[in-house]
Amino acid sequence: MLVEALVLSAILFVIGTAGVLIRRNAIIMFLCIELMLNAVNLSFVALSRYLGIEGQLYVFFVMTVAAAEAAVGLAIIIAIFRHYETVNVDNFNLLKW
Amino acid sequence: MVDLLFYVFAAVVLGGGIGVVLARSPVGSLLFMLATLFAMAGIFVLFEAHFLAAIQVMVYAGAIMVLFLFVIMLLNLGHDFRKDFTHGAGMIAAFAVAGLLAGLLARQLRGTGDHPLYAFFPGPEGMDALLAERGAVGAIAHPLFTDYVVAFELTGILLLMALVGAIAIAKQRV
Numbered sequence: 001m002l003v004e005a006l007v008l009s010a011i012l013f014v015i016g017t018a019g020v021l022i023r024r025n026a027i028i029m030f031l032c033i034e035l036m037l038n039a040v041n042l043s044f045v046a047l048s049r050y051l052g053i054e055g056q057l058y059v060f061f062v063m064t065v066a067a068a069e070a071a072v073g074l075a076i077i078i079a080i081f082r083h084y085e086t087v088n089v090d091n092f093n094l095l096k097w
Numbered sequence: 098m099v100d101l102l103f104y105v106f107a108a109v110v111l112g113g114g115i116g117v118v119l120a121r122s123p124v125g126s127l128l129f130m131l132a133t134l135f136a137m138a139g140i141f142v143l144f145e146a147h148f149l150a151a152i153q154v155m156v157y158a159g160a161i162m163v164l165f166l167f168v169i170m171l172l173n174l175g176h177d178f179r180k181d182f183t184h185g186a187g188m189i190a191a192f193a194v195a196g197l198l199a200g201l202l203a204r205q206l207r208g209t210g211d212h213p214l215y216a217f218f219p220g221p222e223g224m225d226a227l228l229a230e231r232g233a234v235g236a237i238a239h240p241l242f243t244d245y246v247v248a249f250e251l252t253g254i255l256l257l258m259a260l261v262g263a264i265a266i267a268k269q270r271v
Contacts, residue, residue, distance in 0.1 A: 061248060
């Protein structure tokens with residue numbers, strides 16, 4: 001079951017990457033980033049079954065950081081929406097050259 | 098039985114993941130994400146990570162996804178979702194990058210099962226003994242409050258910073 005879980009994790013990570021690149025809606029791009037974090041969590045959990053409890057500890061920390069990241073990121077999205085009236089990333093070109 | 102359950106959960110995870118990317122409305126994406134998270138919690142249970150499965154459902158599906166839902170409901174995003182997808186060259190570039198990543202991962206995973214390193218894997222017996230001795234929560238709690246206590250405290254500071262930062266950023270004056 002370990003190899004299958006690692007393959008599933010890889011596929012899910014690729015789906016998340018494709019989502020970030022395909023979608024232009026900032027909220028859905030955020031969701032796809034959560035998808036990638038979950039894919040990595042799956043790898044950690046699957047390997048921790050064989051290599052010890054540390055893998056589960058790292059998942060614990062990843063979840064905490066993901067929660068913090070989601071809170072700050074969504075606050076930034078709200079601030080941007082208030083300014084531009086949209087969350088489409090095509091309109092945010094302040095840092096583009 | 099466990100293998101069958103794993104494949105059922107894996108199918109839900111993959112279907113949900115594809116749904117997140119392809120769903121037209123943000124709320125649809127979010128619901129697909131919820132399905133993915135629940136199925137992922139099921140897979141965690143199959144790998145004997147019961148505490149993480151509970152946390153996954155309560156914190157991830159219960160708190161973080163509801164936060165996303167609040168923000169989606171708060172913003173008036175309209176009903177024209179066609180602009181949410183990239184077009185033309187951007188789409189081709191996105192698929193090229195995703196394909197490249199998939200190829201790299203496949204190359205990395207090829208022959209993983211019979212890699213010589215796996216002979217040195219301890220096997221699940223050690224984890225089973227640890228879980229039987231301390232229980233699902235104690236097995237995580239013991240290292241968390243001994244070896245990793247500094248990281249644990251730093252995580253608390255990080256959460257406080259995120260709290261203050263989120264309020265400061267989302268305040269009315271920008």
